[in-house]
Amino acid sequence: MSKKKLENYNYxxxxxxxxxxxxxxxxxxxxxxxxxxxxxxxxKIYELATAKxxxxxxxxxxxxxxxx
Amino acid sequence: xxxxxxxxxxxxxxxxxLELNFSSEIWIKCEISNAKSSRGHFYFDLxxxxxxxxxxxxxxxxxxxxxxxxxxxxxxxIEIDHLMATDAEMRLLVNVDYHEVYGLKLIVSDLxxxxxxxxxxxxxxxxxxxxxxxxxxxxxxxxxxxxxLQNVAVISSSKAAGFIDFSKxxxxxxxxxxxxxxxxxxxxxxxxxxxxxxxxxxxIEKNHSSYDAVMVLRGxxxxxxxAAFDDYELCRQLACCSLPVITGIGHEIDVSIADLVAHTQxxxxxxxxxxxxxxxxxxxxxxxxxxxxxxxxxxxLLNYERLSLHQLWSDTHAxxxxxxxxxxxxxxxxxxxxxQELILLxxxxxxxxxxxxxxxxxxxxxxxxxxxxxxxEKNGKRVRSVHQIDEGELFKLFLADxxxxxxxxxxx
Numbered sequence: 282m283s284k285k286k287l288e289n290y291n292y293x294x295x296x297x298x299x300x301x302x303x304x305x306x307x308x309x310x311x312x313x314x315x316x317x318x319x320x321x322x323x324x325k326i327y328e329l330a331t332a333k334x335x336x337x338x339x340x341x342x343x344x345x346x347x348x349x
Numbered sequence: 350x351x352x353x354x355x356x357x358x359x360x361x362x363x364x365x366x367l368e369l370n371f372s373s374e375i376w377i378k379c380e381i382s383n384a385k386s387s388r389g390h391f392y393f394d395l396x397x398x399x400x401x402x403x404x405x406x407x408x409x410x411x412x413x414x415x416x417x418x419x420x421x422x423x424x425x426x427i428e429i430d431h432l433m434a435t436d437a438e439m440r441l442l443v444n445v446d447y448h449e450v451y452g453l454k455l456i457v458s459d460l461x462x463x464x465x466x467x468x469x470x471x472x473x474x475x476x477x478x479x480x481x482x483x484x485x486x487x488x489x490x491x492x493x494x495x496x497x498l499q500n501v502a503v504i505s506s507s508k509a510a511g512f513i514d515f516s517k518x519x520x521x522x523x524x525x526x527x528x529x530x531x532x533x534x535x536x537x538x539x540x541x542x543x544x545x546x547x548x549x550x551x552x553i554e555k556n557h558s559s560y561d562a563v564m565v566l567r568g569x570x571x572x573x574x575x576a577a578f579d580d581y582e583l584c585r586q587l588a589c590c591s592l593p594v595i596t597g598i599g600h601e602i603d604v605s606i607a608d609l610v611a612h613t614q615x616x617x618x619x620x621x622x623x624x625x626x627x628x629x630x631x632x633x634x635x636x637x638x639x640x641x642x643x644x645x646x647x648x649x650l651l652n653y654e655r656l657s658l659h660q661l662w663s664d665t666h667a668x669x670x671x672x673x674x675x676x677x678x679x680x681x682x683x684x685x686x687x688x689q690e691l692i693l694l695x696x697x698x699x700x701x702x703x704x705x706x707x708x709x710x711x712x713x714x715x716x717x718x719x720x721x722x723x724x725x726e727k728n729g730k731r732v733r734s735v736h737q738i739d740e741g742e743l744f745k746l747f748l749a750d751x752x753x754x755x756x757x758x759x760x761x
Contacts, residue, residue: 292497292632299639306646313654320647327640334497334629336527 287329288338299326360449367453371445374458378440381411384433389415391429395441395455411443413457425462431538431574432465440464469576476581476606485588489612492593496632498561498625500529502553502592504546507534511568511618515597518622526629531560537567542577550586557591565607566597566618578605587611597621718749735760 290298302323305311311319332338354362377395384393391413397406413421418429432439442459480486505512512532519528533552535545546565553563565587567575577583578598584606587594593612597620598605608614615621710716714724724747725732738744738757746753 291495292499293495296496296632296636296639299636299643303639303643303646306643306650309650309653311650313651316647316650320643323640323643327636330636331633334499334527334633335525 287326288333292330292333295326295330299323302326357449360447364447364449367445367447374442374444376440376442376461377455378438378464379407380438381433384430386430386433389418391418391433393433395443409453409455411441411455411457417458421460425460427462428574431570432460432462438465438468469579473579473606476579476584477609479581480584480588480606480610483585485585486610488588489590489594489610492591492612494593494612495561496635497629498595499527499629500531500559500561501564501595501625502531502533502549502560502562503564503566504533504535504537504549504553505564505566505618506537507532509537509566509568511537511566511597514568515564515566515618515622518619519625522626522629524626524630524633526626528625536577537565538570538574538577540577543580543583546577546583547586550590554591560592562593562595562612563587563590564595564597564621565611566621567599568618569599575599575605578607580606583607584610595621595624715749718747721749723748 287295287298302319306316306319306323329338379395379397382394382396384391386392393411395409395411397408398404399406413429421427422429440461441455441457442461443455443457446454446456448454477486503512503515505515516530519530533549535549536542537546550563553560565578567578575598578596587607588610594610595613595615596605596608596611597615597618598608599617604614613624615624718724725738725744726747727738727742727744732738732744740757740759743754743756746755
């Protein structure tokens with residue numbers, strides 16, 4: 282696991298990450314701990330994307346854990 | 350000495366000759382260059398070039414007087430300064446004027462805008478064919494377009510209504526989206542426009558990583574006003590731009606060649622602003638949809654787990670109930686059996702007890718006495734032998750219905 286700042290992602294990369302999370306969540310064998318983590322990250326991605334669109338990304342805590 | 354005349358006289362001869370040969374106005378075709386206006390009058394060069402080599406074959410000075418300019422603008426619905434700024438070939442009605450001091454001038458009294466438009470259309474078709482043959486019509490559309498266009502380089506004129514409309518539309522977006530617009534100010538009409546736009550494109554290319562797209566904006570105008578966007582060199586540069594190009598040029602009916610080579614063509618600058626806003630709206634909606642789908646999928650997964658857990662609990666509970674029930678039955682049976690065994694045991698014991706009691710009662714002293722036996726005691730001690738009592742000695746006899754004192758007479 283490494284720390285990576287979501288704010289360095291562009292819009293398309295954020296969408297790709299969101300799609301990746303959704304794909305994993307749709308799988309039936311996701312452990313509950315991972316599911317919780319994925320949902321939390323997806324929420325953060327959505328909030329960041331919305332804030333970026335409004336030029337308010339500095340107000341969002343964007344540090345998330347992401348798999349290498 | 351040969352006959353010598355003054356310059357004035359010579360010029361007068363020239364003037365007379367010209368008047369004799371050009372007594373009436375004449376239609377000519379030519380291009381206009383170096384146009385200038387002063388106090389409402391227009392001064393320019395009229396040029397004819399060799400179509401193959403582009404070499405100038407002929408050149409004369411032309412003038413449109415202020416009063417005539419107004420008439421032409423009203424009559425043809427055009428703006429003379431815009432017309433002067435196009436490189437299109439024109440058909441002009443001129444009066445050949447020669448002045449002894451100022452020389453030859455062609456005074457324009459009328460023009461044929463349809464001829465210019467025809468020439469422009471011809472040139473336009475040639476340009477499209479050339480761009481097509483070079484594979485440039487589809488070049489820019491191959492550039493990847495980011496999902497959101499938030500940082501845009503705009504090529505327009507800061508004073509043009511089109512750019513003002515664009516900015517107004519963008520800033521008034523009801524979603525509070527933030528856009529960064531870098532304006533590259535320059536001419537967007539006339540023969541200066543292609544060079545200005547090309548210059549802007551070069552600047553943008555140097556800093557292309559800062560932008561998501563290039564926008565070329567210009568409000569509505571006549572076909573001649575928009576002719577700059579049909580320029581081959583300009584369109585070639587737009588097609589080759591490393592960023593996706595979005596055009597918002599003119600009104601809805603106008604399609605320039607710049608529109609054709611662009612990645613995306615919007616009808617007007619306002620529509621171009623709407624395009625940026627809509628892309629942001631679409632992006633946010635898509636993200637929202639995916640986030641919601643994530644929540645729904647997670648909820649579904651949790652429900653499934655909850656159901657499985659409940660099912661497991663139900664199964665376990667049912668099994669436990671079954672096991673308990675079976676054990677209960679077994680226990681009840683065992684209890685019944687024990688109870689019955691106990692009853693039987695008790696019954697047997699009772700019978701035994703009764704038997705013992707009966708036997709005991711039969712063997713009791715009273716029963717024996719009732720049978721006619723008696724108990725002998727002397728001095729409170731049981732007498733078991735006749736030798737224990739001496740003759741004449743008193744002793745006690747216990748019978749069934751009472752006791753008595755007796756005296757030994759003799760042994761038998």
